[in-house]
Amino acid sequence: MSANVPTDVCFSFSGLIRRGGVTGPHKDGWGIVFYEGKGCRTFLEPKAGAYSEIARLVQEYPIKSKIVVAHIRRANVGVVALENTHPFTRELWGENWTFAHNGRLIGIKKRKLNYYRPIGTTDSEYAFCWVLDSVRRRFPLKPSGKVLILLIKKLLTELNELGISNVLLSDGTRLYAYCSTSLSWITRKAPFGKATLIDKDLQVDFQKVTSTKDVVTVIATKPLTANEHWEVISPGELKVFLDGQLI
Amino acid sequence: MSANVPTDVCFSFSGLIRRGGVTGPHKDGWGIVFYEGKGCRTFLEPKAGAYSEIARLVQEYPIKSKIVVAHIRRANVGVVALENTHPFTRELWGENWTFAHNGRLIGIKKRKLNYYRPIGTTDSEYAFCWVLDSVRRRFPLKPSGKVLILLIKKLLTELNELGISNVLLSDGTRLYAYCSTSLSWITRKAPFGKATLIDKDLQVDFQKVTSTKDVVTVIATKPLTANEHWEVISPGELKVFLDGQLI
Numbered sequence: 035m036s037a038n039v040p041t042d043v044c045f046s047f048s049g050l051i052r053r054g055g056v057t058g059p060h061k062d063g064w065g066i067v068f069y070e071g072k073g074c075r076t077f078l079e080p081k082a083g084a085y086s087e088i089a090r091l092v093q094e095y096p097i098k099s100k101i102v103v104a105h106i107r108r109a110n111v112g113v114v115a116l117e118n119t120h121p122f123t124r125e126l127w128g129e130n131w132t133f134a135h136n137g138r139l140i141g142i143k144k145r146k147l148n149y150y151r152p153i154g155t156t157d158s159e160y161a162f163c164w165v166l167d168s169v170r171r172r173f174p175l176k177p178s179g180k181v182l183i184l185l186i187k188k189l190l191t192e193l194n195e196l197g198i199s200n201v202l203l204s205d206g207t208r209l210y211a212y213c214s215t216s217l218s219w220i221t222r223k224a225p226f227g228k229a230t231l232i233d234k235d236l237q238v239d240f241q242k243v244t245s246t247k248d249v250v251t252v253i254a255t256k257p258l259t260a261n262e263h264w265e266v267i268s269p270g271e272l273k274v275f276l277d278g279q280l281i
Numbered sequence: 282m283s284a285n286v287p288t289d290v291c292f293s294f295s296g297l298i299r300r301g302g303v304t305g306p307h308k309d310g311w312g313i314v315f316y317e318g319k320g321c322r323t324f325l326e327p328k329a330g331a332y333s334e335i336a337r338l339v340q341e342y343p344i345k346s347k348i349v350v351a352h353i354r355r356a357n358v359g360v361v362a363l364e365n366t367h368p369f370t371r372e373l374w375g376e377n378w379t380f381a382h383n384g385r386l387i388g389i390k391k392r393k394l395n396y397y398r399p400i401g402t403t404d405s406e407y408a409f410c411w412v413l414d415s416v417r418r419r420f421p422l423k424p425s426g427k428v429l430i431l432l433i434k435k436l437l438t439e440l441n442e443l444g445i446s447n448v449l450l451s452d453g454t455r456l457y458a459y460c461s462t463s464l465s466w467i468t469r470k471a472p473f474g475k476a477t478l479i480d481k482d483l484q485v486d487f488q489k490v491t492s493t494k495d496v497v498t499v500i501a502t503k504p505l506t507a508n509e510h511w512e513v514i515s516p517g518e519l520k521v522f523l524d525g526q527l528i
Contacts, residue, residue: 071362072362072363072401073400074363075324075326078320080317080320087338087342088338091335095334115317115318115320116320116321116322117320118320125397129400151372151374153372153377154320
């Protein structure tokens with residue numbers, strides 16, 4: 035989620051988390067990172083989100099954030115364990131960077147790492163370390179946004195050549211969404227309407243919980259709502275969002 | 282907390298968190314890091330822990346861990362904000378390192394940093410980055426425990442020369458406790474007894490919730506229980522705990 039005002043994701047997360055063991059098979063862990071200013075708070079658990087007490091709190095307790103990255107895991111590389119649970123976070127240039135991944139990357143672990151080391155054993159976290167390593171080696175100091183976006187596009191494209199690699203990446207300001215096989219997004223703004231979740235019997239009237247200036251984009255592997263039009267990101271495409279808007 | 286078996290800290294945390302706004306003035310944030318294997322899960326909030334719904338969940342939901350680092354904040358350097366909330370975490374040698382600090386460090390921000398950058402504006406996080414930077418510069422690869430402990434002692438002593446610096450530091454295996462002005466600890470093992478919190482009307486019979494092999498050490502700025510004997514760490518002393526035991 036990317037928004038221009040601090041926004042909660044209780045509605046979207048309530049749908050997504052059901053895919054973690056009830057309406058979907060991604061029952062090997064769940065995690066969510068909320069940015070608040072330069073800080074972020076993270077909830078992680080190496081178990082089915084649909085049945086988690088902590089995930090229930092996150093659905094009910096509105097944490098307001100301009101960027102949120104959430105993930106539900108179906109393990110392939112790396113056992114079910116906390117250290118293998120997405121999203122992963124590292125510091126670069128005094129910023130919290132967050133990475134969530136869906137896919138499989140053949141041979142990624144042969145790449146040399148310099149600054150960042152994986153803590154767990156997933157190909158995903160290794161790939162994240164490699165991306166940040168590559169960015170940092172090229173830019174010891176933070177470059178302009180334009181230059182950074184070009185480099186990130188190049189690196190995520192290179193990752194995708196190793197297999198399947200749908201990525202959500204954020205530095206707390208921009209949200210990068212790279213589609214390898216499946217990613218959709220929707221931008222909601224005034225006039226707001228009603229939305230109904232696909233995975234849960236829940237409806238929200240966004241007009242009642244927003245102001246006319248709000249712009250909120252939600253990105254997901256598959257659309258979370260039934261009655262709205264979601265845009266599909268094409269394979270090989272990177273979309274970058276800032277303050278809820280596609281840039 | 283350091284233990285030889287995964288142990289929850291519901292009892293101790295219930296006492297500590299009351300000092301975050303009710304029985305103590307540390308109402309500017311609270312945080313807790315639970316290690317589980319190489320991973321860790323962190324709960325952070327830039328508000329009074331005593332009145333936090335998430336802190337209440339953490340008191341009631343037993344998360345079992347061999348090492349836990351918790352902190353309640355009374356802000357001096359750095360505004361009340363999520364990025365200034367302890368404990369801080371960074372990766373070194375593919376391990377999660379965690380740092381919680383109580384004190385004030387004059388001039389720390391003049392020190393050069395190479396690998397790690399602070400995200401917030403506290404002297405504490407800057408000091409943590411400086412410690413890890415110094416360790417990493419000296420040891421690009423992980424050294425033996427003995428050598429590492431000596432270096433950490435040297436660095437924490439150097440920090441303390443800048444003012445006041447009570448520190449809890451962990452790599453997920455060892456728990457380092459450096460006393461500048463105030464730190465106490467207690468090791469509980471068989472035969473276990475009953476304990477009563479100082480800050481809350483709560484008693485626990487450890488015999489009912491432990492096995493005879495369990496060894497659990499709790500370290501705190503001030504003792505958390507009224508009816509047990511806590512050891513006081515002398516100013517300038519570093520104590521290192523492994524699997525619940527002082528080493």
